[in-house]
Amino acid sequence: MSLAPEAGIVRLPAAAPGDDGSSEPPGADARLSDTTRYRVRYLGDTRMRILILAIGLAAAEPATAQIAVRGRLVHTMTGEPLRDAVVIIENGRITAVGPAATTTVPAGTPMMVAEVVTPGLIDARATAGLTGFLNQKQDQDQLDPTDAIQPELRAIDAFNPDDPLVAWVRGFGVTTLHTGHAPGALVSGQTLVVKTAGRSLQQDVLVPAAAVAANLGPASFGKDRKSPGTRGKQVAMLRQELLKAREYAERMASSDPEKRPDRNLRLETLSDVLAGRLPLLVTAHRAQDIRSALRLRDEFGFRLLLDGAAEAYLLLPEIRAAGVPVLVHPAMQRATDDLVNMSFTTAAALRKAEIAIALQSGFESYVPKTRVVLFEAAVAAAHDLGPEAALAAITRDAAHILGVADRVGSIAPGRDGDLALFDGDPFEYTTHCMATIIEGTVVSTGRR
Amino acid sequence: MTLSMKITILLLGLIPALARGVEAQDIPQAFIGAKILPVEGAPIEKGTLLVHRGKIVAVGPVDAVAVPGDAARIDMTGRVIIPGLVCTHSHLGGIGGADSSAPIQPEVRILDSLNPRDAGYRRALAGGLTTINVMPGSGHLISGQTAYLKLRRAGTIEAMAIRKQDGSAAGGLKMANGTNSHREPPFPGTRGKSAALVREAFVRAQSYRERLARTGGDAEKRPARDLGLEILVEVLEGRRVVHHHTHRADDIRTVLRLREEFGFRVVLHHVSEGWKVAGEIAAAGVPCSVILVDSPGGKLEAKELSFETGAILERAGVLMAYHTDDWITDSRLFLRMAALGIRGGLPPEKALRALTLAGAEILDLSSRIGSLAPGKDADFAVLSGDPFSVYTRVLRTFVDGEKVFDLEDPADRLVAEGGYGALSDATPFLCCHEDETR
Numbered sequence: 001m002s003l004a005p006e007a008g009i010v011r012l013p014a015a016a017p018g019d020d021g022s023s024e025p026p027g028a029d030a031r032l033s034d035t036t037r038y039r040v041r042y043l044g045d046t047r048m049r050i051l052i053l054a055i056g057l058a059a060a061e062p063a064t065a066q067i068a069v070r071g072r073l074v075h076t077m078t079g080e081p082l083r084d085a086v087v088i089i090e091n092g093r094i095t096a097v098g099p100a101a102t103t104t105v106p107a108g109t110p111m112m113v114a115e116v117v118t119p120g121l122i123d124a125r126a127t128a129g130l131t132g133f134l135n136q137k138q139d140q141d142q143l144d145p146t147d148a149i150q151p152e153l154r155a156i157d158a159f160n161p162d163d164p165l166v167a168w169v170r171g172f173g174v175t176t177l178h179t180g181h182a183p184g185a186l187v188s189g190q191t192l193v194v195k196t197a198g199r200s201l202q203q204d205v206l207v208p209a210a211a212v213a214a215n216l217g218p219a220s221f222g223k224d225r226k227s228p229g230t231r232g233k234q235v236a237m238l239r240q241e242l243l244k245a246r247e248y249a250e251r252m253a254s255s256d257p258e259k260r261p262d263r264n265l266r267l268e269t270l271s272d273v274l275a276g277r278l279p280l281l282v283t284a285h286r287a288q289d290i291r292s293a294l295r296l297r298d299e300f301g302f303r304l305l306l307d308g309a310a311e312a313y314l315l316l317p318e319i320r321a322a323g324v325p326v327l328v329h330p331a332m333q334r335a336t337d338d339l340v341n342m343s344f345t346t347a348a349a350l351r352k353a354e355i356a357i358a359l360q361s362g363f364e365s366y367v368p369k370t371r372v373v374l375f376e377a378a379v380a381a382a383h384d385l386g387p388e389a390a391l392a393a394i395t396r397d398a399a400h401i402l403g404v405a406d407r408v409g410s411i412a413p414g415r416d417g418d419l420a421l422f423d424g425d426p427f428e429y430t431t432h433c434m435a436t437i438i439e440g441t442v443v444s445t446g447r448r
Numbered sequence: 449m450t451l452s453m454k455i456t457i458l459l460l461g462l463i464p465a466l467a468r469g470v471e472a473q474d475i476p477q478a479f480i481g482a483k484i485l486p487v488e489g490a491p492i493e494k495g496t497l498l499v500h501r502g503k504i505v506a507v508g509p510v511d512a513v514a515v516p517g518d519a520a521r522i523d524m525t526g527r528v529i530i531p532g533l534v535c536t537h538s539h540l541g542g543i544g545g546a547d548s549s550a551p552i553q554p555e556v557r558i559l560d561s562l563n564p565r566d567a568g569y570r571r572a573l574a575g576g577l578t579t580i581n582v583m584p585g586s587g588h589l590i591s592g593q594t595a596y597l598k599l600r601r602a603g604t605i606e607a608m609a610i611r612k613q614d615g616s617a618a619g620g621l622k623m624a625n626g627t628n629s630h631r632e633p634p635f636p637g638t639r640g641k642s643a644a645l646v647r648e649a650f651v652r653a654q655s656y657r658e659r660l661a662r663t664g665g666d667a668e669k670r671p672a673r674d675l676g677l678e679i680l681v682e683v684l685e686g687r688r689v690v691h692h693h694t695h696r697a698d699d700i701r702t703v704l705r706l707r708e709e710f711g712f713r714v715v716l717h718h719v720s721e722g723w724k725v726a727g728e729i730a731a732a733g734v735p736c737s738v739i740l741v742d743s744p745g746g747k748l749e750a751k752e753l754s755f756e757t758g759a760i761l762e763r764a765g766v767l768m769a770y771h772t773d774d775w776i777t778d779s780r781l782f783l784r785m786a787a788l789g790i791r792g793g794l795p796p797e798k799a800l801r802a803l804t805l806a807g808a809e810i811l812d813l814s815s816r817i818g819s820l821a822p823g824k825d826a827d828f829a830v831l832s833g834d835p836f837s838v839y840t841r842v843l844r845t846f847v848d849g850e851k852v853f854d855l856e857d858p859a860d861r862l863v864a865e866g867g868y869g870a871l872s873d874a875t876p877f878l879c880c881h882e883d884e885t886r
Contacts, residue, residue: 133745168743314868332742334775335871343866367746367776375742379781382838383865429787429838 065440066090068105069419071117077396077410087117089417092439097411112442114434118391118426119411120175120418122398123373124358125281125307125327127182129159129166129194135369139163142182142363144189148220148227149241151212151273152265153189155180156205161198165370169361170196171448172374173420173433176206176408178327178398182363183215183283186227186234187241190269191281193402195418197438206404211281211305212273214238216289217338235292242300245270279303285310285329285338294322305401308362309350310342316353325356325401328393330371331379333362347393348384358398359390378427387427423447476500477849478515482524485835486820487531487805497529499826502848507820530800530835531819532578532827532847533782534807536737537691537717537771540568540779541605545584545592545622551635552649554683555675556592558584559617562605565874567863569608572779573599573853574864576829576842577772579610579808579817580779586624586693589636589646593679594619594691596811598827599845601852601874610813618813620715621683624693625702626749643702650710653680683712689812690714691737695749697721704732715810717771719761720744720753726764735767735810738802740788741777755792762798769806780842780864787836800835 067089074085076097086103088096096103105111132139141158144150159179160166169177180191193207221229228234249271251261272278280302282293290309297304304322306312308329312319319326328347335342343349350357359380361371373394381390399409407416417440424431436444477499484495486507496513498506506513515521544561546553562582572580578599584591596610596618609617625642629635636642656677663669682688692703692714700716707714716722717737722729729736738761744753754760761768770786772779786799794802808818817825826849833840842864845853853860862870 134748134751135746136748165743165745311868332778332781334778335866336775340871341866341868343870345865345867364746367750368742369746370743372742378838382841427838429784430790430836432791 065092065417066106066109067417067437067440067442068109068111069117069421069437070100070111070113071421072115074117074411075119075391075395076412077119077392078412085117087411087417087419089419089437089440092417092441094411094413094415094417096413112421112435112437114421115424116422116426116431117411118173118420118422119395119409120416120420120436120438121173121374121394122176122178122358122402122409123169123174123361123394124178124398124401125191125360125362126169126177126179126370126373127363128169128177128361128370129161129163129179130155131165131182131363131369132160133164133369135366142180142188143184145185145222145224146226148185148222148237149187150185150189150266151187151269153181154209155190155192156201156208158189159192159194159201161194161196161201161204166196166198167444169370169372170198170436170438171433171444171446172372173422173426173436174373175418175420175436175438175443176399176404178210178360178402180210181213183213183219185215185222186220186237187212187214188220189213190278193404195438197441197443206407207402209272209278210402211279212269213307214280214282216282216284216292217286219283219338231288231292235296238296239299241266242270242274242296242302246274246300249274273302274300276301276303279305281305281307281327283307285342287311287314289338290315291318294318294324297322297324307360308339310339310346312355313343313346313349316349316355319350320353320355325358326350327358327360327401328380330360330362330373330376331383332371332376344379344383345385347380347390348386351385351389351393356397356401357393358401359393374426374433378429381427387425390427474501476505476516476519477522478513478519479522479524479529479830480510480515482527482529482830484529484820485531485800487801488819488821495529497524497820497828499846499849502826502850504820504822504824504826506822524830527843528831528833528835528840529820530576530829530831531804532817532829532845533576533803534769534805534811534813534818535572535577535580535772535774535779535782536715536769536807536810537739538572538580538582538774538779539585540572540580540774541566541582541597543582543584546588546590551588551629551631551645552590553588553592553676554590554621554649554679556584557595557619558582558592558622559595559605559609559619562595562597563873564602564605564608567871567873568774568779569599570853570860570863570874571871572772572774573845573847574842574855574860575772575778575780575782576831576845577779577782578827578829578845578847579811579813581620581691581771581811583620583622583691586622586628587631589623589625589629589642590649591622591624593688594622596620596813598825598847599852600847600850618811620689620691620811621679622691622693626693626695626699627747628693639699639702643706646706647709650680650684650706650712653677653684654710657681657684684710686711686713689810691717693717695720697724699749700725701728704728704734707732707734718773719757720750722766723754723757723760724752726760726766729761730764730766735769735806736761737769737771737807737810738789739771739773739776740785740792755788757792758786758789758799758802759793762794762802767806767809768798768802769810770802771807783835783840783842784838787838790836796836 069087074082084100127142130142181189191210195204245267248267284290306326361373377390377394381387396409399405419437421435432447479497484492541562583594597608805818808814830844
């Protein structure tokens with residue numbers, strides 16, 4: 001038996017809506033690929049998906065990286081996708097994007113060709129680089145259990161750019177991670193925004209301190225006396241610490257140096273949160289925990305990023321009114337514990353309510369040790385979000401929420417030369433990521 | 449609520465249940481116009497699947513299948529029908545296998561721990577699964593007997609259990625090696641000790657079997673009944689298949705060695721490094737049940753896990769199925785796993801086989817399930833499109849000709865998509881009293 005009338009291609013009849021009283025699953029019409037709807041390719045397919053038209057590409061120096069990418073469909077995220085378009089990257093930045101017919105490629109520029117080109121993907125909340133590949137004690141740096149509130153722990157001091165899982169997600173087109181300390185403590189530490197290139201942190205980091213990560217709900221309860229054991233206690237502890245930070249900031253602002261307290265890294269970081277210099281990222285899944293986060297925000301006026309938010313669909317008007325963006329939990333995260341009521345359609349519900357969303361790989365304590373945000377977005381895309389909104393949630397919209405939209409998340413002159421190349425609709429399970437480019441350098445190739 | 453109101457509600461509840469029973473049992477059902485992927489035999493672009501009394505009567509092109517005049521005709525134009533999916537390795541139903549008292553507990557039956565109303569079974573139906581092998585975990589060298597279940601919407605686990613010809617519940621024996629079963633004594637702390645403990649248990653079972661044979665008719669001389677050794681004797685005699693958790697290439701080789709030594713039938717499960725020893729597995733004629741997760745690592749034994757494992761094993765000639773390992777992966781996304789296998793080089797038709805017929809063969813059930821063929825159980829799923837597209841949804845699932853999942857039903861849709869209360873265990877069914885005697 002063969003599913004494939006032609007080698008490597010599966011064509012099935014399109015489902016006709018309503019023929020037995022049921023409707024077409026939402027999101028099934030719009031595709032991110034203009035290629036045959038049910039095209040499936042696999043290893044051994046002789047058709048070349050990528051042509052590297054110049055020799056010595058791999059030797060290109062990052063600082064002078066110059067490359068052109070031609071795509072049958074280029075999702076710039078600044079407007080409608082461009083058909084048969086070229087993106088030119090010089091010195092690590094995009095210098096031109098436009099129709100292949102009218103865009104001049106500088107002589108000698110190496111050229112790559114792909115079916116579908118997107119901006120390098122952004123994972124809006126990860127722990128990759130801190131939660132090491134082997135999952136042994138010595139490579140787990142996402143959580144220090146010695147205290148309940150430790151905002152002074154910096155992600156930049158813990159992030160390992162060489163971890164194999166950073167390379168793994170890079171292979172699926174992910175070029176930017178918002179990663180850092182994980183759930184498990186009331187305030188577990190800071191996050192950073194970093195490229196996945198695996199270079200020096202000086203080169204890779206976009207935002208060294210992106211947010212302070214707090215966690216509400218039983219996931220951050222602890223047995224020791226320093227950790228909260230109930231929801232009420234954990235909010236009380238957070239409120240108390242924020243009040244301390246407020247007083248610390250007030251005393252620090254004193255005109256009399258004698259009256260200023262000694263520097264306290266913990267309170268200094270929280271006072272950055274209170275002053276709006278750092279957002280407070282609150283991981284909260286149950287509705288009551290999301291409401292607690294909103295109440296604390298109202299009380300202290302910090303910039304709130306809601307993270308996870310499995311039951312956000314119960315609080316759409318409140319979240320909308322607060323104008324708070326949501327980094328929605330991975331669609332395929334396990335429906336256990338606080339996520340018992342999670343839905344594949346939460347991202348779609350938030351988007352429909354005009355709440356800003358981005359998607360993420362989240363935190364995993366076992367296998368898979370990291371999820372791949374491309375895969376999570378695919379499942380969200382197929383569950384009412386639709387492929388275009390799902391792609392925006394791992395590119396442009398994620399960049400806006402993380403405050404890095406001037407660098408990444410779209411394909412436009414002046415942006416970083418970060419691209420992902422696919423041999424079909426990026427969200428199809430059977431599509432491959434053919435190459436990943438960061439600042440003009442090809443950092444991953446192969447049919448992944 | 450008054451008593452009469454309660455009775456009225458009960459009766460209202462019974463009407464669709466009775467109607468469904470009639471539909472499933474007495475009137476042939478013809479599913480007409482779908483693309484049918486029967487797994488055995490070529491795809492049928494526009495086909496009819498004829499079902500009666502829980503069995504498949506005919507499957508073929510629309511113009512080649514005669515639909516009886518009294519049959520219910522169900523228009524399936526634009527749909528895709530595939531066999532019900534078979535998961536060879538699942539932990540659904542509130543499993544409670546071996547306890548922490550010893551590393552080897554073959555006497556424990558997983559069947560005795562399962563809740564037929566567990567919400568997980570409904571999630572599995574939402575994924576198009578119809579048969580699953582429910583197993584105890586991998587924290588023991590031998591953690592107990594597994595249960596092959598049909599996902600009937602039944603009130604008792606007995607009504608879900610698949611029966612062998614002698615009427616006993618079908619199942620295998622779960623074993624494990626590698627690090628998961630390493631613990632404080634009496635559990636092993638090394639691989640060498642693990643193998644020694646298993647070898648010792650099977651040597652004991654060999655002696656037990658010999659003594660039974662020697663003393664056969666003589667009740668006075670027979671050894672006392674030992675539930676654990678009786679099960680190991682079933683394994684030695686090839687009457688019970690070993691389902692063996694194993695990841696690393698050297699651990700896989702250890703299983704193959706023990707198999708050769710004791711002659712048991714074994715299925716290798718997970719096989720993260722199976723791609724390294726595909727030739728040896730093929731030469732041994734041992735089937736594999738494979739899991740894919742979204743990244744390698746997370747435990748030392750899975751650091752070389754590959755999306756290509758399925759393709760490599762298949763090319764080597766190994767009988768290869770996928771499994772969910774639910775809760776490790778979600779049964780609702782079982783089609784996705786094989787699609788990732790295609791991404792890793794597996795031909796699509798082999799990927800569909802790895803979710804259906806291959807699993808049925810591994811469970812010794814291929815004469816009854818795993819493909820759409822006359823005489824087989826009417827277990828199938830209706831899809832909105834290509835089985836391996838992310839945009840495809842499971843629309844309906846049928847077990848023994850009975851519709852057990854329908855995406856149009858709000859309660860089923862909640863289970864399929866998730867949401868508030870999606871994982872609440874099922875309320876008792878009014879439909880299933882007759883099932884309990886099956």
